[in-house]
Amino acid sequence: MMLNARIAPLFYLFAGLFGFAGVGLAAAAAHGGGDAHLVASASAMCLAHAPALLALAIGAEKLRTAWLAGILIVVGTLLFAGDLVALRYLGSGLFPLAAPTGGFAMMFGWLAIAVGAFTRRD
Template sequence: MERLAKLRPLILFVSGLMGLAGVALAAAASHGGDAHLLGSASTMCLAHAPVLLALFIAHGSFRAATLAGLVLGLGTIIFAGDLVSRHFLGDRLFPFAAPAGGMLMMLGWLAVAAGALFTHRRA
């Protein structure tokens, strides 16, 4: 778990970029882009950006916060990235990218739920 703690700043960084991407994708979808693909990617980014921020902040009191944040962030990047790739490149990132990203997001949310069952160790 100590090695995961060193990756904590990455969660905050991804949260900010995900919020930025969510707004940009919403704008692209509303100005002639594929509302289905870009709108869905925007929704996932905008839904998970504040969650990543909250998990970054909750690190001290929530044992699974860093792990959940990393898994949620990676899943969202893969899922939204696949939708954006389909729109702009006409092809997916890799076979089963969106389902893989979706499964990672679900695992991340499961880590959040499991975190409620485990207290944080106090020094």
């Protein structure tokens, strides 16, 4: 069994969790005051990356870089959204530069998808 086939269920899991969190965070942002923009940004990242992970899981057999892209997107989204949510509800972020680190990880995840265009499996 190829690595991509074994990691696809993980991407399905995080697609569902990010979709769930994204909708919940959107509701919290709509009804929250103060720093609701932090929660709204976390929601946007979760909702943007949930379908991307779903697509990577579905196409894992065709895209050689699917595993790398998915891992970067999962870790990046967890760091970025987690840092913003922690900052809003706990008063401090996860660790210094967690959100930018997550942002860069997500960006490189998308870049890995682009690179996959040149290394796809037929």
